[in-house]
Amino acid sequence: MASSSAVPVEEYLRTTYHPDMEYLEGQLVERHVGEYFHSRLLSLLAATLGSRERERRFRVFITPRIQFGDLPRYRIPDICVKAIPHQITPILQRPDLAIEVVSPDDQAPEMLAKVGEYLAAGIPHIWVVDPYKRTLVEADQNGIRQPETLVLLTPLVGEVDFAELFQQLDEPAD
Numbered sequence: 001m002a003s004s005s006a007v008p009v010e011e012y013l014r015t016t017y018h019p020d021m022e023y024l025e026g027q028l029v030e031r032h033v034g035e036y037f038h039s040r041l042l043s044l045l046a047a048t049l050g051s052r053e054r055e056r057r058f059r060v061f062i063t064p065r066i067q068f069g070d071l072p073r074y075r076i077p078d079i080c081v082k083a084i085p086h087q088i089t090p091i092l093q094r095p096d097l098a099i100e101v102v103s104p105d106d107q108a109p110e111m112l113a114k115v116g117e118y119l120a121a122g123i124p125h126i127w128v129v130d131p132y133k134r135t136l137v138e139a140d141q142n143g144i145r146q147p148e149t150l151v152l153l154t155p156l157v158g159e160v161d162f163a164e165l166f167q168q169l170d171e172p173a174d
Contacts, residue, residue: 009072013065013091020063023074031076032103037131037169042078042101044165045129049081049157058083058156064092068121075114083156096156098123102130115139125154134166 006026022029033039042062049060061080067073080095087093098118100111111128118126119139128137137146150163 012074020065020076022076023072025072032105035104038101038103040169041129041131041165044168045099045101045160046079048160048165049079052157056157058096059086061092061095064095066092066095066098066121068117073117075117077118081154081157094122096123097125097127097154099127099129102128102132104132112144115144125156127152129162131166131169134162136162 007023007028009023009026012021012023012028017028019031019033022031046060046062049058053059058081061082063076063078064080065074065076066080068075074091077095077098078101079097079099080092081097081099082092082095100114102111115126115128115137119141124140126139128139130136134150135146136150136152137144138152139145150166151159151161153159
């Protein structure tokens, strides 16, 4: 949901929002975040990818702002991966993988719009992970599709077994 009044991009970039907001050509856009399964899967996935950083030569970023070209559009994927070496900038530039973890309030048309923007911005791999329905969607230059298994992979990060991560969601918190 966008805010009703225009906000200058400079104000957006110097302001901290709780929760963080996306910025689409002058409008602040609310992000759906934070419920148990969303947050837990985000943690598990970041830990899984983080354990591979040194060996596979990438960095994992949690909820970074990314800009789309020269447009005043900033999105905040749940997780991004960027190969190293890379230029260190205040706003992450063109990650190699963007991951969206679905929240209960997310709507399919909004999520598809984000995926389309990521593809148009040249992000080569996009994963959409639903911890509630336990489903995956992947997108790349070949299109958007639901994989046949619960394993996703890219040349940079390797294989990620989401069946294992989904199973960990159900483990009791002792």
